[in-house]
Amino acid sequence: MRLSALIIRLISLVVTFFGVAVVVFVLVRVAPGDPIAMMIGPGASPQDIADLRALYGLDKSIPLQFLIWLGHVVRGDFGTSISLRESVTEVVFGRLPATLELAFLALAIAVVIGGFMAILAARWRGTATEAGVDLFNGIALSVPDFLWGLTFILLFGVAIPIFDISGRVTPTLELPFVTNFFLIESIVRLRFDLTLDLLGHMLMPAMALALPLAAVISQILKTSLKEVMHQDYALIARTKGFSETYVLLHEALRNAVTPSLTVIGVQFTFLIGGTVIVERLFSYEGLGNLAIDAVINRDLPLIQGIVLLFAVIFVGVNLAVDLCYVALNPKLRHG
Amino acid sequence: MSAPFLKIDRLSVRLRRGGEGRLLRQASIAVAPGEVHGLVGESGAGKSMIGRAIFGILPRAVEVIEGAVRLGGTDLFTLSDRERRRLVGVNAALIPQDPLTALNPSKRIEAQMTDRLTRILGLSAAEAKARALGLLEEVQIREPARVFRSYPHELSGGMRQRVLIASAFAAEPRLIVADEPTTALDVTVQKQILKLIAEMQRRHGTALLFVTHNLGVVAKICQRVSVLYAGKIVEQTDVATLFNAPAHAYTRALMAATPRYDRPEESLAPVRPEVIEALSQEIAQTDNIWAEARLAAAGRRA
Numbered sequence: 056m057r058l059s060a061l062i063i064r065l066i067s068l069v070v071t072f073f074g075v076a077v078v079v080f081v082l083v084r085v086a087p088g089d090p091i092a093m094m095i096g097p098g099a100s101p102q103d104i105a106d107l108r109a110l111y112g113l114d115k116s117i118p119l120q121f122l123i124w125l126g127h128v129v130r131g132d133f134g135t136s137i138s139l140r141e142s143v144t145e146v147v148f149g150r151l152p153a154t155l156e157l158a159f160l161a162l163a164i165a166v167v168i169g170g171f172m173a174i175l176a177a178r179w180r181g182t183a184t185e186a187g188v189d190l191f192n193g194i195a196l197s198v199p200d201f202l203w204g205l206t207f208i209l210l211f212g213v214a215i216p217i218f219d220i221s222g223r224v225t226p227t228l229e230l231p232f233v234t235n236f237f238l239i240e241s242i243v244r245l246r247f248d249l250t251l252d253l254l255g256h257m258l259m260p261a262m263a264l265a266l267p268l269a270a271v272i273s274q275i276l277k278t279s280l281k282e283v284m285h286q287d288y289a290l291i292a293r294t295k296g297f298s299e300t301y302v303l304l305h306e307a308l309r310n311a312v313t314p315s316l317t318v319i320g321v322q323f324t325f326l327i328g329g330t331v332i333v334e335r336l337f338s339y340e341g342l343g344n345l346a347i348d349a350v351i352n353r354d355l356p357l358i359q360g361i362v363l364l365f366a367v368i369f370v371g372v373n374l375a376v377d378l379c380y381v382a383l384n385p386k387l388r389h390g
Numbered sequence: 391m392s393a394p395f396l397k398i399d400r401l402s403v404r405l406r407r408g409g410e411g412r413l414l415r416q417a418s419i420a421v422a423p424g425e426v427h428g429l430v431g432e433s434g435a436g437k438s439m440i441g442r443a444i445f446g447i448l449p450r451a452v453e454v455i456e457g458a459v460r461l462g463g464t465d466l467f468t469l470s471d472r473e474r475r476r477l478v479g480v481n482a483a484l485i486p487q488d489p490l491t492a493l494n495p496s497k498r499i500e501a502q503m504t505d506r507l508t509r510i511l512g513l514s515a516a517e518a519k520a521r522a523l524g525l526l527e528e529v530q531i532r533e534p535a536r537v538f539r540s541y542p543h544e545l546s547g548g549m550r551q552r553v554l555i556a557s558a559f560a561a562e563p564r565l566i567v568a569d570e571p572t573t574a575l576d577v578t579v580q581k582q583i584l585k586l587i588a589e590m591q592r593r594h595g596t597a598l599l600f601v602t603h604n605l606g607v608v609a610k611i612c613q614r615v616s617v618l619y620a621g622k623i624v625e626q627t628d629v630a631t632l633f634n635a636p637a638h639a640y641t642r643a644l645m646a647a648t649p650r651y652d653r654p655e656e657s658l659a660p661v662r663p664e665v666i667e668a669l670s671q672e673i674a675q676t677d678n679i680w681a682e683a684r685l686a687a688a689g690r691r692a
Binding site for chain 1 (some may be wrong): 445447450471472475476478479480482483484486487488491492493494495496497502505506509510541543554561
């Protein structure tokens, strides 16, 4: 990427974050519900309520509140959670690893399933195999992630209880972890018993998040692969004596992945959005679950912090996709 | 002349769902080692279909209804997929029409030139590299080592066609099919590439099937010619006869439609309707003979 492109990119980042900050800030304040009323007992006097409002700065006008908040944010201070009485930064970053692990596990599952399906369908295109893959794509895509979640809970949590469907890890286990990246740390510490327990909890929500994305990947990559298999260079590879499977994997795949990548990136941000409800379904202690609690408690600073963090994640994913694009396409490398 | 290496016998091909229409009508072509055979015809005549049949990579929508394609005496259609790929990979190579789309954009030239040598011919990586580099020199590419490391988009169209020619000859095949290899190139480059292919063919003693719609090119490099119309070979002869005494009305019409610098006053003549009419009748006759034969066969079975 050239320097000018990079600078434009950075400026657009700042604009994006500012926009998100404004929208969230205004939205949570004009929405019905009063954070003070949520935290105070029924016997409080009007004076107590007014004091609390002043304490959290809620007595000032919205533009002034925004400026004060923004001033703190640029210094890295996101305020104190009203419901948890802890620093928003600490609460949010404490939960982030759980969501990241879940989202990336779901992404990995989606890429493996979707990629495998696409390759199968492209290798045996025009046969019953492709029709079967199309059917899978149709079903997986038309059912939203939270319905998959409910289905999995009923199937593998209630009917045939082979997976844990609640929480991130069995609560009675002793955890030696120093970070909140439990899954990664359990692998690093070679505590595979804990890895298994974590995966047992994560697999169902991750599958629920992964299925729609797997269908998107499968559909787009399949179309792209079929197109590339008609390119002249794929034809040349066949005249060299290479098999259909070899041509698909060695000549077509890499060129087919590139156009699919942007769409996968966008869809992955949808998946991260999906964690909010799916985490709630599975009582998984991640950022999404925290976001719902924050909304229920009208915890304004916490909502603002979480939404901004989601914005950072979305922007980060898009940037990562662009970088992958450059890495995969030699034409873009010399800018 | 030695025995032909490529022998196509009465090859007929049709669309699977295309009814009675034929894409190739009993086409027969033989090319001996060291010989250059021109295959001429207008677009849609079935030239590329013959090219693809030789490599056993006809489109799925197309089926062979009769005939044989023999490489060194072995009929491709009697082989299993795996055997066919091996026979073709070792013995035949294609020089494609459009060098801009015939190279994989995400692979370096090195990988694209050596993949067949190591994986199909079983050369070691070092042998394959040495041979491919040698061939790049032979096709007069300056700085072969740099080109070897390049991606296709870093090379000009003419360079890419040279790379593809080198790649085809690197496998030391007994047969090369050149499918309109100069059509997509600049006029200035066309001549060089044509000369290069002719030189390489002579030096390596390869059988060359040269597919083109350009009679001028045929006159320059071919010894024998087949003229194809609607999938039927209407005339097959040596080049001298073709130009001095063309036997078929269509061939004469084709020649009249070729620009001549030495006789500019003769306006370019399109192929006249009566010639097309005669051709259609000729082809309909062949098709009728088949239909009758098939009816007779069906009668015998009944």
